[in-house]
Amino acid sequence: MLQQRREPELVPNYSLTGDLLSFMRCGLQYRYQNGSALPPSRPVQMWFGEFIHGVMETAYRTWLASHPPFPWPCTPTPYNTSPAPNRAANDIGTIGDLVEATLAAAGKSPRSRNLRESAYERAERAVNEIGPELFPLIRSAEERVIGTRSLTMPQGARARAQMYELHGIMDVLSSVTVTATTNNMICNAVRAAVPNLPAGAEIIVDYKGSRRPALDDEYWTQGDWQLQMYAWLRSRQPGAAPVVAGVLLYINELAPSGISQLQREVNQGRTDVRPLSGSPDDYQLRTWRPGAAVPSFSAAFRLQRAIRIVPITQPSIDAAVGAFDNVVVNIESCVAREAQHGTIVAHWPAGGDDATCDACDFRHFCPSPASARSTQNYLPPAPSAP
Numbered sequence: 122m123l124q125q126r127r128e129p130e131l132v133p134n135y136s137l138t139g140d141l142l143s144f145m146r147c148g149l150q151y152r153y154q155n156g157s158a159l160p161p162s163r164p165v166q167m168w169f170g171e172f173i174h175g176v177m178e179t180a181y182r183t184w185l186a187s188h189p190p191f192p193w194p195c196t197p198t199p200y201n202t203s204p205a206p207n208r209a210a211n212d213i214g215t216i217g218d219l220v221e222a223t224l225a226a227a228g229k230s231p232r233s234r235n236l237r238e239s240a241y242e243r244a245e246r247a248v249n250e251i252g253p254e255l256f257p258l259i260r261s262a263e264e265r266v267i268g269t270r271s272l273t274m275p276q277g278a279r280a281r282a283q284m285y286e287l288h289g290i291m292d293v294l295s296s297v298t299v300t301a302t303t304n305n306m307i308c309n310a311v312r313a314a315v316p317n318l319p320a321g322a323e324i325i326v327d328y329k330g331s332r333r334p335a336l337d338d339e340y341w342t343q344g345d346w347q348l349q350m351y352a353w354l355r356s357r358q359p360g361a362a363p364v365v366a367g368v369l370l371y372i373n374e375l376a377p378s379g380i381s382q383l384q385r386e387v388n389q390g391r392t393d394v395r396p397l398s399g400s401p402d403d404y405q406l407r408t409w410r411p412g413a414a415v416p417s418f419s420a421a422f423r424l425q426r427a428i429r430i431v432p433i434t435q436p437s438i439d440a441a442v443g444a445f446d447n448v449v450v451n452i453e454s455c456v457a458r459e460a461q462h463g464t465i466v467a468h469w470p471a472g473g474d475d476a477t478c479d480a481c482d483f484r485h486f487c488p489s490p491a492s493a494r495s496t497q498n499y500l501p502p503a504p505s506a507p
């Protein structure tokens with residue numbers, strides 16, 4: 122006998138960066154950014170990071186089509202005016218207009234003129250300093266990866282489904298190309314971190330619109346987990362080769378700010394990339410004082426700080442996958458509690474750090490901004506060390 126047709130089950134669809142990392146940054150901000158619908162309903166607003174991503178991807182396709190020599194010009198359209206005429210296709214201003222229009226169509230715009238200017242400055246450095254090193258290595262750009270995982274809620278808690286879907290987008294390099302390429306900063310860094318690169322393996326790449334975090338910063342760990350999770354997602358794709366390393370590119374390091382923070386981290390031994398003792402970079406950093414101009418660090422130092430290599434193994438993937446399962450369980454628990462009680466504030470964790478709260482649109486009515494809170498930040502349970 123035919124069984125009665127069941128109602129189709131909703132499978133929550135999560136973006137690794139847009140949902141999971143956003144929730145980890147601050148659960149309450151993530152909830153507010155999702156508007157009136159329960160998450161995940163629409164992508165959160167991360168204009169700066171998405172702008173950098175969009176410019177790099179469009180610049181790569183422009184480079185692939187006609188190989189214009191570097192450096193490329195950058196003449197951005199002035200804030201709130203029409204595009205300047207007669208710019209080349211590889212002008213970073215032209216590329217930026219395209220990316221800004223795409224983001225604007227999704228309701229995303231820069232929060233201020235300063236943010237937009239800073240985005241163009243960093244995008245120009247990213248294209249002209251990282252592009253020549255990275256673009257020739259890319260085997261496949263903007264690979265969309267997707268995977269499903271089962272959702273096991275704690276006793277007594279309910280989720281909307283027994284599975285969740287996770288997706289992400291990454292660029293992929295081949296270990297063969299990385300092994301064979303000499304005089305390339307990214308290849309050198311990958312070979313140093315993973316000395317015996319197996320032939321036929323893959324290396325994944327992601328851009329971060331942020332500075333290189335300190336070693337004890339939660340964002341340092343989260344960056345690692347993100348790449349491990351991308352590697353797991355990649356392994357779900359038919360015919361994909363194993364991923365043995367990930368490259369994170371911290372674009373803000375190319376035009377650095379926050380020099381006092383860097384001074385502190387170097388002095389306290391909390392960063393893995395410091396200027397060579399006695400070098401001009403070292404001198405500039407040691408003698409810099411608040412209010413002075415940003416030091417003109419060498420390209421080698423800035424690139425070294427921008428490039429981070431994360432070795433990827435099966436145990437490290439397993440640990441990260443478990444950590445992100447916990448994040449989804451936490452989000453689903455918040456969704457269920459909000460649905461049951463009909464209120465938001467009490468059921469989503471408010472846990473942004475100082476910088477997140479400073480830039481948060483909801484800080485004026487948030488019951489617990491960083492300034493009014495103890496230092497306790499929300500984090501899912503850490504995975505055991507691989």
Ligand code: SF4
Nearest residue numbers: 147473478481484487
């Ligand atoms: S002000 Fe801070 S704690 Fe409050 S919602 Fe915004 S990011 Fe979260």
